[in-house]
Amino acid sequence: MRVLVKGAGVAGLTAAFELAVRGAAVTVVETRHGLGGNASWFAGGMLAPWCERESAEQPVLDLGRDAADWWDDALPGQVTRAGTLVLAAPRDTGELDRFATRTSGHRRVDDDEIAVLEPDLAGRFRRGLLFPDEAHLDPRQAIAALHEKLATMGVKFHFGCDARPISGFARRIDCMGMAAADDRLRGVRGEMLILRTPDVSLSRPVRLLHPRFPLYAVPRTDHRFMIGATMIESQSAGPVTARSMMELLGAAHALHPAFGEAEIVETGVGVRPAFPDNLPRVETDGEIIAINGFYRHGFLLAPAMARQAADLVFSQDRTKEHAHETDGQRRGA
Incomplete structure (x- = not known):
């Protein structure tokens, strides 16, 4: 055929x-x-x-x-089968609890286990959720x-x-x-950054919860990290906006201050089709x-x-x- x-x-x-x-x-x-x-x-x-x-x-x-x-x-x-780590700042632990009630396949981790899973995040977060079967x-x-x-x-x-x-x-x-x-399709605009810094090492994707602007950081090779992403109801494929850039960088800095000194290797926009x-x-x-x-x-x-x-x-x-x-x-x- x-x-x-x-x-x-x-x-x-x-x-x-x-x-x-x-x-x-x-x-x-x-x-x-x-x-x-x-x-x-x-x-x-x-x-x-x-x-x-x-x-x-x-x-x-x-x-x-x-x-x-x-x-x-x-x-x-x-x-890479290392799971996903979901974190929240101490002031946003309510977001972590809400995330836990809406999901399954996770276990709670404390600051000691977070330090074992991701040593570079040691002392920065008290509580998290580990989804061990994700990749x-x-x-x-x-x-x-x-x-x-x-x-x-x-x-x-x-x-x-x-x-x-x-x-x-x-x-x-x-x-x-x-x-x-x-x-029937509509476009959902997703903006992302690729940052490079040798001062941060992550073994798995990390999601940082925030009531207004949640973020994920996905490790790549050569000290690079994919930082994303916005979800904007738009079919525009134009460049990343200044607002989104500031929010993505601010959330990355909240995850680890070393991202503030990272190189911005690339910005990108993907328009995702959705019913x-x-x-x-x-x-x-x-x-x-x-x-x-x-x-x-x-x-x-x-x-x-x-x-x-x-x-x-x-x-x-x-x-x-x-x-x-x-x-x-x-x-x-």
């Missing part, structure tokens, strides 16, 4: 992988001239279904709890590695390409995100299957959505084969 996948973000690449491992001949087309620049490129890469349940519906936990295993199987060595990855490394692996599996890629003139495919998978022709209920969809329209609406859960939910899409592709194919065989039996009769 020949399948065309439109879009080389996390949705398109995971769908291509699920299809390829099941034996489909897959071609991926992307209007951009290379990997990157889309919402996936500016993601945090946190595989944190229990933490996300604090503000998300139950399906996010149900669909995302196996994401770390999927990424580990697809790209061995890309996933994280570097989205850019994961996207590049998945692209390389797909190429070795025979998946064909065409960048800077419009899919409209391409024909000869049994199925088409639309993973175009905000570029999809779907007026009204903030839950993703896998939908069919004739020969087209659409995957969209990941909101802030792209790397967490893409594997489950990719599996659903691949199941649909092959179940539809079996249905057509059965109908063809039955029709042939009738003609033979």
Whole structure:
């Protein structure tokens, strides 16, 4: 079966992988001239279904709890399984208690255990929550590695390409995100920073709760940290605003003062597609299957959505084969 996948973000690449491992001949087309620049490129890469349940519906936990295993199987060595640490300043411990009541899969930690988990945060926080079964990855490394692996599996890629003139495919998978022709989608703008400082070391993503501006810091290689992120109801992909920059930097400084002297390596904005209920969809329209609406859960939910899409592709194919065989039996009769 020949399948065309439109879009080389996390949705398109995971769908291509699920299809390829099941034996489909897959071609991926992307209007951009290379990997990157889309919402996936500016993601945090946190595989944190229990933490996300604090503000998300139950399906996010149900669909995302196996994401770390999927990424580990697809790209061995890309996933760090060190859990997530959620902290709050002493004046904001009410936020920590509220977070705990809305989530599961955690245990409370005191200042002594926080110092063991993250020595550079010793003495700064009295209480926290550890989600030991969560994980994280570097989205850019994961996207590049998945692209390389797909190429070795025979998946064909065409960048800077419009899919409209391409024909000869049994199925088409639309993973175009905000570029999809779907007026139900809205954009949710997420702004992020990448800071570099050798004076802070973290072993896992740390979420700092604040009643107005919560923050997460995700460790990367080379003393870099992804600091994010805003959630603004906007489809504007313009540069990071001064207000957001100040709030992100202020929250990072509250986590550790050394971030005040960090280099600002990069700022970025990703516009994340979301349906009204903030839950993703896998939908069919004739020969087209659409995957969209990941909101802030792209790397967490893409594997489950990719599996659903691949199941649909092959179940539809079996249905057509059965109908063809039955029709042939009738003609033979």
